[in-house]
Amino acid sequence: MEVRSDRMAAMSPMVSLRPPVSPSRLVPSPRTIESPVQAKISVRDLDFFYGHRQALFHVGLTVRSHSVTAFIGPSGCGKSTLLRCLNRMNDLVEGARAVGRVELDGVDIYEAAIDVTDLRKRVGMVFQKSNPFPKSIYDNVAYGPRLHGTKDKRSLDELVQHSLQGAGLWDEVKDRLQHSAVGLSGGQQQRLCIARALAVQPEVILMDEPCSALDPIATGKIEELIYRLKETYTVVIVTHNMQQAARVSDQCGFFLMGELVEFGDTKTIFTTPRDKRTEDYITGRFG
């Protein structure tokens, strides 16, 4: 288990001016804490296959701690696949195989010794289609904590309230926590899913096109939420919507046909892209 995250971070094209984040939320690796640039996730030379079809080619990037990283690109370019590699959701797909390293706090998550459920607890996920369970609002949020052993009613109540507040949903649902989650509107459902992910107290939150099924107002709310979330969490978001990427993200990666074409500060990518293909995509010449 070698830790090379700092070297990786130094090699990455962007330089963070952020001060190191509060160490309380970080994993107890002393070398990461010493480092001026907090690399939360490092992807190194990752190839990914669905059966015989290769979906990712030599992808390498670093996700900074307490930032929002966006993956953009046309449909089928592999951005969702990469996202799902970060918490090994692709394990559920039969015949899927990853070659390369994905490090979370310097530890390769594809190692045999890794407990996948623990990994997914640390790296939460919000899906494209809101998928609240057909249970009450309360039970939806309490689902994760209950699985991970929180039994006490008081602390569960607190956790549910805290998570719902964190997702900006508390004021809308506090009087009907025992109602079915299915009765919420689309935007509320998506925020409930975010609250559900927050309730297990993750370090990283992955969002797979969280706003693609929502109207502009609901989208706006979620974007605000993402902006707030990065104070506490590291957020990685996949989006079709380039304005959204420009609005919410600090770093941005552009994917094309399974390749990471360009990765860097969002401002740089949107103003002075280095690659011609990125420029074409961003200016709307294709995609």
Next chain:
Amino acid sequence: MGKPSTRMRNVWRGGELFVWMTASGVAISLLMVAGMLVLIMINGLGQFWPRALQQVTLNTQETVIGQLVGEETIPHSMTTGAQSGQRRFRYRVGNRDQFGAEYRWINEAEIASMTFPDDLTLVERREWGLAFGRISLAGEGVAAAHADESTWQTVVKLVDRANQLRQRIEHLEREEIGSINYRIEKARLARQALVLKGGLDPAIADADRRLVDDIAALERDYLSKSEALEQLHKEASQDALLFTISTGRSVRLSLDQIVAVSRPNAMNWLEKLGAYVRNLWFFVSSEPREANTEGGIFPAIFGTVLMVFLMTLAVMPFGVMAAVYLREYAKQGPLVRLVRIAVNNLAGVPSIVFGVFGLAFFVYALGGSIDQILFPEALPNPTFGTGGILWASLTLALLTVPVVIVATEEGLSAVPRDFREGSVGLGATKFETIRHVILPCALPGILTGLILAMARAAGEVAPLMLTGVVKLAPALPLDEYLPFLHLERKFMHLGFHIYDVGFQSPNVEAAKPMVYMTTLILILVVVLLNLAAVMLRNRLRKRFATSAV
């Protein structure tokens, strides 16, 4: 030339015809089901209505008393030229002990007159079925020259008293003497077990002696009870009716043989309605008499329902677990496909084959071994090594397990992938995901399987005949003796009852309404069981509705 054909084409293309065709498909199915139900109901429910008694005088001055049950034009093969086109009537004349036959055809031409006298009486007997005639004398030594209204009052009172006496006799036989017999049998088996334990251990000899004393005491008890029983029997049989049947002959009817007397011609319709409801209640709540052709069908209803419940308890866990493995855990490939095909085909195996398997495996192999190990003292009498409600239920569970597996698999595969990912994404293991998210969402599908399984099991007869159904069970599988539920007992079943009464009874014609009625009850039982499951499913559906947006 072109115009009509285009119009025809447009009619065809518009789908109007197709709508009619599909609708008529539904209509025909509904008509067939409704027609069957109406037929069963008319034939079954009609029998409890008190029918009028006719007194028919023939040209030969012969008198016939009976209920008109049918009429037809005399078939050609049976007529001489002069009779052609004439009708004949079918009468139920009862008095099987006197006439030998229950029914009689009478040609219309032979009839001189028909009347409905009020004093014609119908007597329902414990043996030999119905008797029709007039009461001429009632009670012990009651010297009434003519039957009048006061005689009828006496008769009604006497019959009531006889019925009360019979209830006491039954109580004595069944409860008190039954429990003594039960305890004697227990003590006998305990002694037998001591013998099997063997040895000359003084403790064992001591225990044996105590058991012998117990048995002696119980037998003394039994003797005193049976004396009391004898007394009651005597009391019950001392009263009698003198009954004149249509031939003018007098018959002595002992009162302990009489179940009920009635004079249907003297009843108004309200009394008839009361009698109807009483008869119906009697039918569903009492035990059969006369080789099942009379009395009620309560043990059969009870046996059917209990068997379906036991089957459900057995089939649900296995079916659901098998389906969860096939759908969630097994690697989908040719082997799983093969298993699935095999399971589906299992549903098509003739049920009698399951019966034979149940007999060989459950009854002989499993039951036989249980007897060897747990009940050696009762051998050579089998305890579990013979057909019983447990083995019948397990055999039916085997028969219905494919239905449950298929329905559960469908339910599982209908759970959206999003739920699985959502749960797994929160750090749930596969097991937790299945337990907390997938199974609850699949519950409606699982219950659909349950409904299909219950409907199939309740109507199945063939395998039961080999694994535990009898035409007359001495006791219900549920009673007040420990352990209350006697899974080894044989039981009665509505489906088998239909077969037995309809085709195996000595008096098939008289039993026909019973067959229809039993069929109706069986359908009702199945419908009620299904309705309960459907209501449960709908409640769950509402609770686990997957989308309201």
